[in-house]
Amino acid sequence: MNFRKATKEDVKHLAYLRKKQLIDEGCYSECNIDDELERYFSVGIANKGLLIWLAIADEDIIGTAGVCFFQYPPSFTNPTGKIAYITNVYTRDEYRNRGIATKLLELVMEEIKAEGCMFARLHASAQGRGLYEKMGFVDAQGFMSKSMT
Template sequence: MNYRKATIEDIHLLMELRKTQLVDEGIKADKDIDKELEAFFEKKFTDESLIQLIAMEQNEIIATGAIVIYDFPPSYTNKSGKKAYVTNMYTKNEYRGKGIATSLLTKLVDEAKSLGITKMWLGASKLGRPVYKKFGFKETDEWMELEL
Protein backbone atom coordinates (compact mmCIF):
# COMPACT_ATOMS: atom_id res chain seq x y z
CA MET A 1 0.00 0.00 0.00
CA ASN A 2 1.22 3.50 -0.73
CA TYR A 3 -0.01 6.96 0.11
CA ARG A 4 0.09 10.03 -2.07
CA LYS A 5 -1.40 13.48 -2.40
CA ALA A 6 -4.31 13.67 -4.78
CA THR A 7 -4.06 16.14 -7.64
CA ILE A 8 -6.49 17.91 -9.90
CA GLU A 9 -6.18 14.91 -12.26
CA ASP A 10 -7.82 12.73 -9.57
CA ILE A 11 -11.02 14.78 -9.36
CA HIS A 12 -13.32 12.24 -10.99
CA LEU A 13 -12.02 9.43 -8.76
CA LEU A 14 -12.48 11.65 -5.69
CA MET A 15 -16.01 12.52 -6.80
CA GLU A 16 -16.96 8.84 -7.00
CA LEU A 17 -15.38 8.09 -3.62
CA ARG A 18 -17.22 11.01 -2.03
CA LYS A 19 -20.56 9.79 -3.38
CA THR A 20 -19.85 6.25 -2.14
CA GLN A 21 -18.92 7.65 1.28
CA LEU A 22 -22.14 9.63 1.54
CA VAL A 23 -24.27 6.60 0.66
CA ASP A 24 -22.33 4.46 3.17
CA GLU A 25 -23.14 7.10 5.81
CA GLY A 26 -26.84 6.61 5.07
CA ILE A 27 -27.43 9.68 2.92
CA LYS A 28 -29.89 9.05 0.11
CA ALA A 29 -28.38 9.63 -3.35
CA ASP A 30 -31.44 11.39 -4.73
CA LYS A 31 -29.71 14.30 -6.50
CA ASP A 32 -27.04 14.70 -9.14
CA ILE A 33 -24.16 16.45 -7.36
CA ASP A 34 -21.44 15.83 -9.97
CA LYS A 35 -21.27 19.44 -11.16
CA GLU A 36 -21.02 20.76 -7.59
CA LEU A 37 -18.40 18.19 -6.54
CA GLU A 38 -16.29 18.90 -9.60
CA ALA A 39 -16.49 22.67 -8.98
CA PHE A 40 -15.56 22.17 -5.31
CA PHE A 41 -12.49 20.05 -6.06
CA GLU A 42 -11.34 22.30 -8.92
CA LYS A 43 -11.58 25.42 -6.76
CA LYS A 44 -9.89 23.87 -3.73
CA PHE A 45 -7.04 22.32 -5.72
CA THR A 46 -6.54 25.56 -7.65
CA ASP A 47 -6.41 27.82 -4.59
CA GLU A 48 -4.43 25.17 -2.65
CA SER A 49 -6.89 25.14 0.25
CA LEU A 50 -7.37 21.35 0.01
CA ILE A 51 -4.92 18.64 0.86
CA GLN A 52 -6.42 15.30 -0.09
CA LEU A 53 -4.45 12.13 0.56
CA ILE A 54 -5.23 8.77 -0.94
CA ALA A 55 -4.15 5.26 0.01
CA MET A 56 -3.58 3.01 -2.97
CA GLU A 57 -3.28 -0.73 -3.31
CA GLN A 58 -2.68 -2.27 -6.74
CA ASN A 59 -3.73 0.92 -8.58
CA GLU A 60 -7.00 1.15 -6.63
CA ILE A 61 -7.90 3.89 -4.15
CA ILE A 62 -8.85 2.09 -0.96
CA ALA A 63 -9.00 5.04 1.43
CA THR A 64 -8.88 8.80 1.45
CA GLY A 65 -8.76 11.72 3.83
CA ALA A 66 -8.50 15.46 3.45
CA ILE A 67 -8.15 18.78 5.16
CA VAL A 68 -9.67 21.99 3.94
CA ILE A 69 -7.74 25.02 5.13
CA TYR A 70 -9.75 28.01 6.32
CA ASP A 71 -8.61 31.48 7.31
CA PHE A 72 -10.17 32.91 10.46
CA PRO A 73 -9.27 36.15 12.18
CA PRO A 74 -6.19 35.62 14.38
CA SER A 75 -6.89 35.14 18.07
CA TYR A 76 -4.92 34.72 21.27
CA THR A 77 -5.40 30.95 21.01
CA ASN A 78 -4.73 30.76 17.25
CA LYS A 79 -2.26 33.42 16.19
CA SER A 80 -2.29 32.54 12.46
CA GLY A 81 -6.07 32.23 12.32
CA LYS A 82 -5.67 29.20 10.06
CA LYS A 83 -7.63 26.05 10.86
CA ALA A 84 -7.85 22.75 9.07
CA TYR A 85 -11.19 20.99 8.71
CA VAL A 86 -10.87 17.22 8.39
CA THR A 87 -13.18 15.82 5.73
CA ASN A 88 -13.61 13.02 3.20
CA MET A 89 -12.20 10.44 5.60
CA TYR A 90 -13.28 7.19 4.02
CA THR A 91 -11.97 3.63 3.89
CA LYS A 92 -13.55 0.92 1.77
CA ASN A 93 -15.29 -1.73 3.89
CA GLU A 94 -12.85 -4.55 3.24
CA TYR A 95 -9.90 -2.42 4.42
CA ARG A 96 -11.39 -1.07 7.65
CA GLY A 97 -9.84 -1.86 11.01
CA LYS A 98 -6.29 -2.01 9.64
CA GLY A 99 -5.10 1.41 10.80
CA ILE A 100 -5.35 3.05 7.39
CA ALA A 101 -7.56 5.93 8.58
CA THR A 102 -5.19 6.56 11.49
CA SER A 103 -2.23 6.64 9.08
CA LEU A 104 -4.04 9.08 6.81
CA LEU A 105 -4.99 11.27 9.77
CA THR A 106 -1.39 11.26 11.04
CA LYS A 107 -0.17 12.36 7.62
CA LEU A 108 -2.83 15.09 7.47
CA VAL A 109 -1.78 16.38 10.90
CA ASP A 110 1.84 16.50 9.68
CA GLU A 111 0.71 18.45 6.59
CA ALA A 112 -1.22 20.91 8.78
CA LYS A 113 1.74 21.40 11.13
CA SER A 114 4.06 22.05 8.18
CA LEU A 115 1.72 24.91 7.18
CA GLY A 116 1.80 26.41 10.69
CA ILE A 117 -1.76 25.34 11.47
CA THR A 118 -2.40 24.75 15.16
CA LYS A 119 -6.09 23.81 15.18
CA MET A 120 -8.02 21.09 13.41
CA TRP A 121 -11.70 20.30 13.67
CA LEU A 122 -14.25 17.93 12.20
CA GLY A 123 -17.76 16.60 12.30
CA ALA A 124 -17.55 12.85 12.97
CA SER A 125 -19.85 10.05 11.91
CA LYS A 126 -20.71 7.40 14.49
CA LEU A 127 -18.26 5.06 12.76
CA GLY A 128 -15.43 7.60 12.81
CA ARG A 129 -15.92 9.01 16.31
CA PRO A 130 -13.87 6.32 18.14
CA VAL A 131 -10.96 6.76 15.70
CA TYR A 132 -10.85 10.51 16.33
CA LYS A 133 -11.20 10.19 20.10
CA LYS A 134 -8.36 7.67 20.21
CA PHE A 135 -6.29 10.07 18.11
CA GLY A 136 -6.82 12.87 20.66
CA PHE A 137 -9.72 14.90 19.29
CA LYS A 138 -11.97 16.29 22.00
CA GLU A 139 -15.70 16.70 21.69
CA THR A 140 -17.30 20.12 21.88
CA ASP A 141 -20.97 21.01 21.56
CA GLU A 142 -20.89 20.79 17.77
CA TRP A 143 -17.46 19.56 16.68
CA MET A 144 -14.47 17.55 17.64
CA GLU A 145 -11.22 19.48 17.85
CA LEU A 146 -7.55 18.64 18.08
CA GLU A 147 -4.93 21.01 19.40
CA LEU A 148 -1.69 20.45 17.45
Protein backbone atom coordinates in the same frame (compact mmCIF):
# COMPACT_ATOMS: atom_id res chain seq x y z
CA MET B 1 0.13 -0.07 -0.33
CA ASN B 2 1.28 3.43 -1.22
CA PHE B 3 0.26 6.88 -0.02
CA ARG B 4 0.32 10.05 -2.11
CA LYS B 5 -1.34 13.43 -2.42
CA ALA B 6 -4.31 13.78 -4.75
CA THR B 7 -3.91 15.62 -8.05
CA LYS B 8 -6.37 16.97 -10.59
CA GLU B 9 -6.25 13.57 -12.32
CA ASP B 10 -7.96 12.05 -9.25
CA VAL B 11 -10.99 14.37 -9.25
CA LYS B 12 -13.54 11.97 -10.76
CA HIS B 13 -12.53 9.18 -8.39
CA LEU B 14 -12.61 11.56 -5.41
CA ALA B 15 -16.16 12.57 -6.36
CA TYR B 16 -17.18 8.91 -6.61
CA LEU B 17 -15.68 8.07 -3.20
CA ARG B 18 -17.27 11.14 -1.59
CA LYS B 19 -20.72 10.02 -2.76
CA LYS B 20 -20.00 6.49 -1.51
CA GLN B 21 -18.95 7.92 1.86
CA LEU B 22 -22.14 9.95 2.16
CA ILE B 23 -24.29 6.92 1.32
CA ASP B 24 -22.34 4.72 3.77
CA GLU B 25 -23.03 7.34 6.47
CA GLY B 26 -26.76 7.11 5.80
CA CYS B 27 -27.21 10.16 3.58
CA TYR B 28 -29.01 9.72 0.31
CA SER B 29 -30.66 12.07 -2.10
CA GLU B 30 -31.98 11.97 -5.62
CA CYS B 31 -29.98 15.16 -6.14
CA ASN B 32 -27.11 14.77 -8.62
CA ILE B 33 -24.01 16.40 -7.12
CA ASP B 34 -21.41 15.02 -9.54
CA ASP B 35 -20.59 18.34 -11.22
CA GLU B 36 -20.45 20.20 -7.91
CA LEU B 37 -18.16 17.59 -6.36
CA GLU B 38 -15.82 17.59 -9.34
CA ARG B 39 -15.70 21.41 -9.32
CA TYR B 40 -15.06 21.43 -5.56
CA PHE B 41 -12.15 19.00 -5.81
CA SER B 42 -10.71 20.62 -8.95
CA VAL B 43 -10.73 24.14 -7.54
CA GLY B 44 -9.62 23.11 -4.05
CA ILE B 45 -6.67 21.08 -5.28
CA ALA B 46 -5.66 23.77 -7.81
CA ASN B 47 -5.68 26.65 -5.33
CA LYS B 48 -4.20 24.53 -2.51
CA GLY B 49 -7.13 25.27 -0.20
CA LEU B 50 -7.80 21.53 -0.14
CA LEU B 51 -5.19 18.85 0.36
CA ILE B 52 -6.12 15.17 0.15
CA TRP B 53 -3.95 12.18 0.94
CA LEU B 54 -4.76 8.92 -0.83
CA ALA B 55 -4.14 5.28 0.03
CA ILE B 56 -3.45 3.26 -3.12
CA ALA B 57 -3.63 -0.54 -3.46
CA ASP B 58 -3.20 -2.28 -6.80
CA GLU B 59 -3.26 1.13 -8.55
CA ASP B 60 -6.72 1.86 -7.09
CA ILE B 61 -7.67 4.55 -4.56
CA ILE B 62 -8.92 2.70 -1.49
CA GLY B 63 -8.83 5.45 1.13
CA THR B 64 -8.81 9.23 1.48
CA ALA B 65 -8.32 11.90 4.11
CA GLY B 66 -8.36 15.60 3.37
CA VAL B 67 -7.98 18.98 4.97
CA CYS B 68 -9.36 22.40 4.06
CA PHE B 69 -7.53 25.44 5.35
CA PHE B 70 -9.41 28.53 6.52
CA GLN B 71 -8.22 31.92 7.67
CA TYR B 72 -10.10 33.31 10.65
CA PRO B 73 -9.28 36.64 12.30
CA PRO B 74 -6.32 36.18 14.68
CA SER B 75 -7.26 35.91 18.34
CA PHE B 76 -5.53 35.45 21.68
CA THR B 77 -6.18 31.70 21.54
CA ASN B 78 -5.24 31.42 17.85
CA PRO B 79 -2.67 34.11 16.97
CA THR B 80 -2.29 32.93 13.36
CA GLY B 81 -6.03 32.67 12.77
CA LYS B 82 -5.43 29.53 10.71
CA ILE B 83 -7.95 26.70 11.11
CA ALA B 84 -7.84 23.26 9.53
CA TYR B 85 -11.01 21.32 8.77
CA ILE B 86 -10.46 17.59 8.26
CA THR B 87 -12.81 16.07 5.71
CA ASN B 88 -13.34 13.09 3.41
CA VAL B 89 -11.83 10.53 5.75
CA TYR B 90 -12.97 7.35 4.07
CA THR B 91 -11.75 3.80 3.54
CA ARG B 92 -13.50 1.36 1.24
CA ASP B 93 -15.34 -1.39 3.13
CA GLU B 94 -13.05 -4.25 2.18
CA TYR B 95 -9.96 -2.37 3.44
CA ARG B 96 -11.28 -1.21 6.82
CA ASN B 97 -9.71 -2.06 10.20
CA ARG B 98 -6.20 -2.26 8.77
CA GLY B 99 -4.87 1.09 10.03
CA ILE B 100 -5.32 2.87 6.70
CA ALA B 101 -7.45 5.73 8.05
CA THR B 102 -5.01 6.14 10.94
CA LYS B 103 -2.06 6.48 8.56
CA LEU B 104 -3.98 8.89 6.32
CA LEU B 105 -4.92 11.03 9.33
CA GLU B 106 -1.31 11.05 10.53
CA LEU B 107 -0.24 12.37 7.11
CA VAL B 108 -2.97 15.02 7.20
CA MET B 109 -1.98 16.06 10.73
CA GLU B 110 1.62 16.57 9.56
CA GLU B 111 0.32 18.90 6.83
CA ILE B 112 -1.80 20.81 9.35
CA LYS B 113 1.17 21.34 11.65
CA ALA B 114 3.39 22.41 8.74
CA GLU B 115 0.73 24.96 7.73
CA GLY B 116 0.92 26.53 11.19
CA CYS B 117 -2.68 25.81 12.16
CA MET B 118 -3.45 26.01 15.86
CA PHE B 119 -6.62 23.91 15.64
CA ALA B 120 -8.02 21.07 13.59
CA ARG B 121 -11.75 20.48 13.43
CA LEU B 122 -13.93 17.77 11.95
CA HIS B 123 -17.42 16.34 12.03
CA ALA B 124 -17.27 12.73 13.18
CA SER B 125 -19.46 10.06 11.70
CA ALA B 126 -20.59 7.30 14.03
CA GLN B 127 -18.11 4.95 12.31
CA GLY B 128 -15.17 7.35 12.70
CA ARG B 129 -15.71 8.68 16.21
CA GLY B 130 -13.59 6.02 17.95
CA LEU B 131 -10.64 6.62 15.62
CA TYR B 132 -10.77 10.38 16.15
CA GLU B 133 -10.98 10.01 19.92
CA LYS B 134 -8.02 7.61 19.85
CA MET B 135 -6.07 10.28 17.95
CA GLY B 136 -6.83 12.94 20.57
CA PHE B 137 -9.89 14.70 19.19
CA VAL B 138 -12.49 15.78 21.73
CA ASP B 139 -16.13 16.74 21.33
CA ALA B 140 -16.24 20.55 21.15
CA GLN B 141 -19.66 22.01 21.77
CA GLY B 142 -20.34 25.68 21.30
CA PHE B 143 -20.81 25.94 17.56
CA MET B 144 -24.15 27.02 16.25
CA SER B 145 -25.44 26.76 12.70
CA LYS B 146 -28.41 27.93 10.69
CA SER B 147 -29.76 26.57 7.46
CA MET B 148 -29.85 29.24 4.77
CA THR B 149 -32.32 27.39 2.57
